[in-house]
Amino acid sequence: MKKQAKFVVGISVIVVALACLAWLGYGESKTYYHTIAELQSLKGAELTHRMRVGGTVAPGSIRHFTGRVDFVLEGEGKSLPVSYVGSDPLPDTFVDKSQALVEGRPTDGRFVAEVVQAKCASKYEAAPGGTVATSSTATK
Amino acid sequence: MDVFGSFALLLAFICAVYAFGGGIAAIITRHPLLVKSTRQSGIAACCLIFIATFSLEYLFFTDNFSAAYVVSHSNRALATFYKVAALWAGQEGSLLFWSFLLSIYVFSVLIAYRNKNGELMPYVGVILAGVQIFFLTLNNFVASPFKALAVPGANGAMDLVTRADGNGLTPLLQYPEMVIHPPNLYSGYTGFTIPFAFALAALLARYPGEKWIHLTRKWTMIAWCFQTAGILLGAHWAYAVLGWGGYWGWDPVENASLLPWLTGTAFLHSVMMQEKRGMMKVWNVWLVFATFILCITGTFLTRSGIVSSVHAFAQSSIGSWFVGFLIVIFSVCLVAYLKNRDYLKSESQLDAIVSRESSFLFNNLILLVSCIAVLSGTLFPVLSEAVSGSKINVGAPFFNKVNVPIGLFLLFLTGVGPLLAWRKTSLESLKRNFAWPLIVGLVAGVVIFALGCREMYSLICFSLCFFVTTTIVMEFYRGAKVIRVRSNASYLTSAIELTMRNTRRYGGYIVHMGMVLVFVGLAGVAFNQNVQKEMQPGSSIQLGKYKLVLQSFDSKPEANYTGLRLNVEVFVDNKPLMMLYPERRIFETNGETGTMVAIYSTLREDLYVVYAGQNPDTNLPVIHAYLNPLVKWIWFGGVIVVFGTLVALMPNRRAVLVLSGAQQPAPEPLVHGMTPSVTYREGHD
Numbered sequence: 001m002k003k004q005a006k007f008v009v010g011i012s013v014i015v016v017a018l019a020c021l022a023w024l025g026y027g028e029s030k031t032y033y034h035t036i037a038e039l040q041s042l043k044g045a046e047l048t049h050r051m052r053v054g055g056t057v058a059p060g061s062i063r064h065f066t067g068r069v070d071f072v073l074e075g076e077g078k079s080l081p082v083s084y085v086g087s088d089p090l091p092d093t094f095v096d097k098s099q100a101l102v103e104g105r106p107t108d109g110r111f112v113a114e115v116v117q118a119k120c121a122s123k124y125e126a127a128p129g130g131t132v133a134t135s136s137t138a139t140k
Numbered sequence: 141m142d143v144f145g146s147f148a149l150l151l152a153f154i155c156a157v158y159a160f161g162g163g164i165a166a167i168i169t170r171h172p173l174l175v176k177s178t179r180q181s182g183i184a185a186c187c188l189i190f191i192a193t194f195s196l197e198y199l200f201f202t203d204n205f206s207a208a209y210v211v212s213h214s215n216r217a218l219a220t221f222y223k224v225a226a227l228w229a230g231q232e233g234s235l236l237f238w239s240f241l242l243s244i245y246v247f248s249v250l251i252a253y254r255n256k257n258g259e260l261m262p263y264v265g266v267i268l269a270g271v272q273i274f275f276l277t278l279n280n281f282v283a284s285p286f287k288a289l290a291v292p293g294a295n296g297a298m299d300l301v302t303r304a305d306g307n308g309l310t311p312l313l314q315y316p317e318m319v320i321h322p323p324n325l326y327s328g329y330t331g332f333t334i335p336f337a338f339a340l341a342a343l344l345a346r347y348p349g350e351k352w353i354h355l356t357r358k359w360t361m362i363a364w365c366f367q368t369a370g371i372l373l374g375a376h377w378a379y380a381v382l383g384w385g386g387y388w389g390w391d392p393v394e395n396a397s398l399l400p401w402l403t404g405t406a407f408l409h410s411v412m413m414q415e416k417r418g419m420m421k422v423w424n425v426w427l428v429f430a431t432f433i434l435c436i437t438g439t440f441l442t443r444s445g446i447v448s449s450v451h452a453f454a455q456s457s458i459g460s461w462f463v464g465f466l467i468v469i470f471s472v473c474l475v476a477y478l479k480n481r482d483y484l485k486s487e488s489q490l491d492a493i494v495s496r497e498s499s500f501l502f503n504n505l506i507l508l509v510s511c512i513a514v515l516s517g518t519l520f521p522v523l524s525e526a527v528s529g530s531k532i533n534v535g536a537p538f539f540n541k542v543n544v545p546i547g548l549f550l551l552f553l554t555g556v557g558p559l560l561a562w563r564k565t566s567l568e569s570l571k572r573n574f575a576w577p578l579i580v581g582l583v584a585g586v587v588i589f590a591l592g593c594r595e596m597y598s599l600i601c602f603s604l605c606f607f608v609t610t611t612i613v614m615e616f617y618r619g620a621k622v623i624r625v626r627s628n629a630s631y632l633t634s635a636i637e638l639t640m641r642n643t644r645r646y647g648g649y650i651v652h653m654g655m656v657l658v659f660v661g662l663a664g665v666a667f668n669q670n671v672q673k674e675m676q677p678g679s680s681i682q683l684g685k686y687k688l689v690l691q692s693f694d695s696k697p698e699a700n701y702t703g704l705r706l707n708v709e710v711f712v713d714n715k716p717l718m719m720l721y722p723e724r725r726i727f728e729t730n731g732e733t734g735t736m737v738a739i740y741s742t743l744r745e746d747l748y749v750v751y752a753g754q755n756p757d758t759n760l761p762v763i764h765a766y767l768n769p770l771v772k773w774i775w776f777g778g779v780i781v782v783f784g785t786l787v788a789l790m791p792n793r794r795a796v797l798v799l800s801g802a803q804q805p806a807p808e809p810l811v812h813g814m815t816p817s818v819t820y821r822e823g824h825d
Contacts, residue, residue: 006493011505014549018509018542025541026534033521033531052533064756087672088384089753089762092724092733 031103036075039106052103053111055080057118059096073100073111082111094118142207145195146286149236152188153276155181156269163266175262182265183250185272186243193240196233196285200226206302208289209233215308217700225319226309228326231443231458232285238439239275241323242330246272249334249359260352263341271333274465282461308700311727311734317377325370325397329435331363332400335407336432339425343476346483350415356428357411358789364404365785371397372778383735383750385670385766387774390539395518396438399511403431406507409500416562417497418487422477423504425484429473434511436466441518492564499557506546513542544597548604551659554652555608558615576614581607601663605656612649612656619646640793647788654784657777664745664770672764674755675706684767686747687711688720693761701725701734706751706761710740722751722763745769 032051034042039053055073062071069084082102084090094100094116102113159182166174199207200223203216213229228237246268253261279285293299312318335356342352374397379387388394407427413420440462477484490497516523517534524532559573585603593599620634627634639646673681675690682688691707704724710717720738727734740747745767752764 003490003492007490007498007501010493010502014502014505015509018506018513018546021541021545022513022538025538028541029535029537031533031535033533088764089755092753 036073036078036080039080039111040078042106047106050103050105052101053080054099054101057094057096057098057100062094062096073102080111081109082113084113084116086114086116090116091118142195142199142204142286142288145192145199146280146284148188148192148195149276149279149284149286152185152192152239153273153280155185155188156272156276159185159269160266160273163262163269167262167266178262178269179250179254179265182269183247185269185276186247186250189236189239189243189272189276192279193227193236196236197224197227200224203306205304205306206289206300208287209285211289211303211306213306213309215306215700218306218309219314219700221316221319222309222314225313225322228322229309229313232279232283232287234322234326234443235275235278235283236285237322237326238330239272239279241326242268242272242275242333245331245334245359249337257351257355260338260341260345260347263345264337267337267340268333271337274461278458278461282458308727311701311725311732312381314700314734315377315381317373317380321370321373321377324366324373328363328365328367328370328397329400329439331359331366332404332431332435334359335363335428339428340473340476343425343480343483346480353411353414353424357408360404360408360411360428360431361785361789364401364408365782365789367397367401367404368785369778369782371401372775376775379771380737380739381735383737383752383764385668385748385750385764385768386665387771390514390517390536392518393442395514395539396441399438399515400431400434402507402511402514403427403434406504406511407431410504413497413500419489419497421484421486422481425477426473427504429469433466433469433473434515436462436469440466494560494565494570496557496560496562496565499553499560503550503553503557506549510543510546514539547659547662548597548600551601551604551608551656554655555604555611558649558652559611573611573614577607577610580610595666598663598666601659605660605663608652608656612653615649616646637793639787640790643790643792644788647784647786647790650784650787651781652784654777654780654782657773657780659777661770661772661774661777664768664773667769668766670764670766672752672762674758674760674762676760681763681765683747683765684745685712686717686767687714688749688763688765690761690763691719698725701727703736704751706763708738708749708763710747720747720749722749724751724753741772743770743772746771 030050032046032049034051034053036053036055039051053073055075058072058074058079062069067085069090071082071084073080073082084102085104095118098118101117102111103115103117104111104113106112159178162174162178162181165171166178196209198204199210200214201220203210203214205211209230209232210226213226213233214223218226226233228234249268250261250265253264257264288300289303290298290300338352338356338359341347342356371394374394375387378384378389378394407424410420410424410427414424440459443458443462490501492498517538520534521531524530555577556574561569581603584606585599588602589599593602616635616638617631619638620631623629623634623637624631627637629637639650669683671681671683673679675681677690677692680687680689687710689709689711691709693704693706696703696705702725704726706722708720708722710720718740720740721736722738723736725734725736726732735750738749740749746769748766748768750764750766752762754761
């Protein structure tokens, strides 16, 4: 029984330690998915979460400034002004009407994004069951 | 050819159904003719799948733009090389490719064991046919790659059309690695079907343990080898093509490929517990089951788009088929286990905490924890939505926090485990085996610390790498010395002779050595630097010891794309070193762009230069340059791992010397001060 106990202790220590690390990593990196509509109904602490929002880039809304790129994401009839402040150039697939996924936090009515992923609306394969659309990522 | 191909697929489906149904009948009736006919039907199904695959390739090579799949993934100007790869560029082709590779395995197994393992093979045949039926159902009725291109006509009906040219292959796939990475990874995924079939068959047939373990282990190693190569090639592709300076981003698709690798690795180790001590039988069977289930899950994650990924935002209805299949597999495994679990009773118990058994136990434990962590992290958006209603994603910090310590612990076990004795290890043997490695590891750690390394994990990693390398080198040295005393050959020849006599043990060490090199490379990531700058001709970036000067930029039209190229000269200490040409390719057919990263790679570090884009205001190019230390070691280590696995797969050379030696009474005088068991414990690993 003593032997068994040693193994049980050893295994528990390892599992608990790793679980703690997992919990820490989870707290550090969790990101909430929200739709644009949901974003406007968030309140309090929920607004400080890191989050991902997806939508379609409104045609003609992309404007470049020094240090940031502003554009508007649309989805479900709502729109969301976004400022991209990451340092990487935006992906090539990021154009008017492309589908984009932005990651960051809402601040003062704008969404400040550090990461923008985009995929272009695939030309031929728009039909259901169609597949690989390429995407690229820009990160901070 | 498209009708021909789809007809071949349909026939293959029928043959597989017969192999399945007839196989079950054969198991019940044991009628020899039925056994034979179902086996042949299984072989026929494989051949028909080969024919279907080749006919799809034929459509690509003949630029047949009346086939929808060809239009989507190829065009006339596409290089021949990439027309081969276009086969697995999309959903339908990938699934056919899965069937194709699985058929190669099934074909080999059915042919190789046609006159062997008579009790087991009918079961194996039925299980393999079952898996084939699932994929053939998808190939035939859900995602046929042979659909003709059709558009809605004036009268509302679909009209067949032929296009003049196709849409082209997505540029991300137009890279040499993309031609060899998916076949490797898929060979890994499909390969794990064979051990699964053997394990399940053995359980159902209550087949003697030693025999199925032996068969399963060999096929697991083959699949594992492909999986390892596939994962590393994928990492290299991500590194060289995606242009973000890294090779592993904990992307769902990457994770999916890692999961079966983790359980497969665990199995390859714990299987030895069963061979030597008759322990962990239930565990082993479930590891094999889990590996296969994770392979299917991996394919499901990749193909269904349930978790969005950089690789494919594929959204399709195919997911429910996979979920159904997973439920079926799991139920079959569970029922087989519950029905025959008494057959898996353990023959011995764990004796001591410092023993080979316990090192395997901990190895398995943490591999499994890693697997669970990666799986739950990957599925977190799905799980959290189901539990709490809000979709939460976890990123790289989560995966790294858990897996970095696990990796280091595994590295430690890599050094320690093989030198521990079975049952119980004495203090003397610990001293004898670990004194030198410990000293070397600690000294290396101190030196590296003195050289300025302050990253804790990297420091531990480097130190462990030295420790493990010393243990491995000592093992080879000891064994080679014994042979050398008898044959008077050189140390190198003796070491090769030693390896050939016990390929499994020493091949395993070579694999471990490869993993050590991989870890050296991984530890380098803590020292990555990068800088990004908008460049004018003549302006420069300083990164580490390198100075990058933009000389000029030009554009060059090619057959399939236009290349925008930067001519960057690299200086070290103000002396010109070389030119680098980071490039962006604009593909004409679909307007997509591709990045060609310029990499100057040395063992010390990679200088990695990306043409990141253009500033839209000034139209000047932006360069993103990375300095990534030690990356090359990862690829090099991968080659060693694959090599070691191939060595371990070779049959042992019969050692005349050793066999005659085994009959002599006193080996001690010859191997003074060394463990005499090195020569005599052949097959003991």
